[in-house]
Amino acid sequence: MSENRPVWNAAIGNTVEKDSRPGRIDYGQGIEPLEIDRVTIYGEDETDEQGVRLRAASLTLKAGEWLTVVGVNGSGKSTLARLLAGLLPERMSGVIRRGFAGEGVSPIVLQQPKAQLFGETPREEIVFALEWRNVPAERMVEAAEQALRSAGLTALADESWERLSGGQRQMAAFAAATAFSSPLLVMDEATSMLDEDNRDAVMRRARELHSCGTAVVWVTQRLDELSPDDRVVAVQEGRIVYDGDGREFLYGSARAEAERGWLGTEEAENGERMEGGGASESDMGHADSALWPLSPCLRAGLRLPYLMELALELRKLGKLRDPLPMTEREWEQVWGNAGHG
Numbered sequence: 001m002s003e004n005r006p007v008w009n010a011a012i013g014n015t016v017e018k019d020s021r022p023g024r025i026d027y028g029q030g031i032e033p034l035e036i037d038r039v040t041i042y043g044e045d046e047t048d049e050q051g052v053r054l055r056a057a058s059l060t061l062k063a064g065e066w067l068t069v070v071g072v073n074g075s076g077k078s079t080l081a082r083l084l085a086g087l088l089p090e091r092m093s094g095v096i097r098r099g100f101a102g103e104g105v106s107p108i109v110l111q112q113p114k115a116q117l118f119g120e121t122p123r124e125e126i127v128f129a130l131e132w133r134n135v136p137a138e139r140m141v142e143a144a145e146q147a148l149r150s151a152g153l154t155a156l157a158d159e160s161w162e163r164l165s166g167g168q169r170q171m172a173a174f175a176a177a178t179a180f181s182s183p184l185l186v187m188d189e190a191t192s193m194l195d196e197d198n199r200d201a202v203m204r205r206a207r208e209l210h211s212c213g214t215a216v217v218w219v220t221q222r223l224d225e226l227s228p229d230d231r232v233v234a235v236q237e238g239r240i241v242y243d244g245d246g247r248e249f250l251y252g253s254a255r256a257e258a259e260r261g262w263l264g265t266e267e268a269e270n271g272e273r274m275e276g277g278g279a280s281e282s283d284m285g286h287a288d289s290a291l292w293p294l295s296p297c298l299r300a301g302l303r304l305p306y307l308m309e310l311a312l313e314l315r316k317l318g319k320l321r322d323p324l325p326m327t328e329r330e331w332e333q334v335w336g337n338a339g340h341g
């Protein structure tokens with residue numbers, strides 16, 4: 001297997017300069033994407049087919065992109081997230097080009113914060129992170145204070161981890177990962193222990209960093225966090241089974257299915273909804289039994305949030321046509337139209 005060992009291509013150094021737009025940092029967008037090419041990650045025993053954690057995964061992430069990774073438990077999301085962050089396992093094959101992300105490990109927030117905390121307290125954790133990123137000593141105190149403040153941890157800054165809750169530790173890990181600017185931030189179910197307010201705050205901050213030019217890999221189980229235009233990658237049994245936009249991920253698209261050869265092109269051209277929608281959910285996964293565009297989300301073994309399920313039902317009944325609503329605003333329009341109809 002040694003000939004299949006990863007070839008580590010020299011990464012392009014990060015160019016971190018202010019560009020002309022206020023608040024935006026140019027991390028070298030448009031230079032080189034981060035690419036993984038047919039990467040397989042093996043378990044302890046490389047000959048054990050069952051132990052394979054990621055199978056021939058290929059993915060290109062552009063600088064400044066937002067990528068949401070979804071999948072059921074054990075599907076390989078964390079394995080993929082760690083790989084994108086630059087945490088390389090011992091047993092793997094394939095090619096990785098770090099591109100805009102640069103060499104070294106990108107900031108990553110893990111589902112279990114305990115696994116990543118080096119310091120004894122939130123303040124120490126943040127200071128370590130700043131030192132690691134070579135933030136000048138004279139900026140350190142203010143940067144640490146600011147990170148603590150924005151995570152709502154000022155009062156707990158010097159408490160030991162034993163005295164903090166799981167959610168507070170997760171906030172500290174997030175504060176440390178975002179205390180400095182970086183071309184890539186990886187969030188591996190990093191809000192799983194947070195209450196709604198903190199989850200919203202973390203999502204807002206991540207979106208803010210993204211709007212300033214940081215590429216974000218956001219691993220989640222919460223499909224209600226998806227936006228229609230988000231790029232979604234779904235992982236199933238170690239394979240990337242979907243890579244496309246959020247709306248198509250939830251609802252499917254007859255056109256896309258036609259392109260993949262799942263439905264006749266003529267049917268797709270006749271409209272997104274297929275007549276006589278008699279296929280049941282148990283038919284999912286049998287492409288030739290598809291009478292309307294199937295949901296890649298259901299194919300990947302995930303359940304749709306209630307409203308999305310309702311939208312699919314309404315499409316099946318012929319009461320809604322594509323594009324199906326996803327956002328609050330789109331649903332308001334649907335209810336508004338229903339009221340007038």
Ligand SMILES: Nc1ncnc2c1ncn2[C@@H]1O[C@H](COP(=O)(O)OP(=O)(O)OP(=O)(O)O)[C@@H](O)[C@H]1O
Pocket residue numbers: 043044052053071072073074075076077078079080111
């Ligand atoms: N340290 C490890 N050693 C061996 N196998 C592992 C290890 N960590 C994960 N695995 C296996 O690799 C596969 C993918 O795990 P991974 O953690 O990437 O899944 P996941 O989609 O992130 O799951 P979850 O949603 O439960 O966090 C699983 O089958 C898991 O059992």
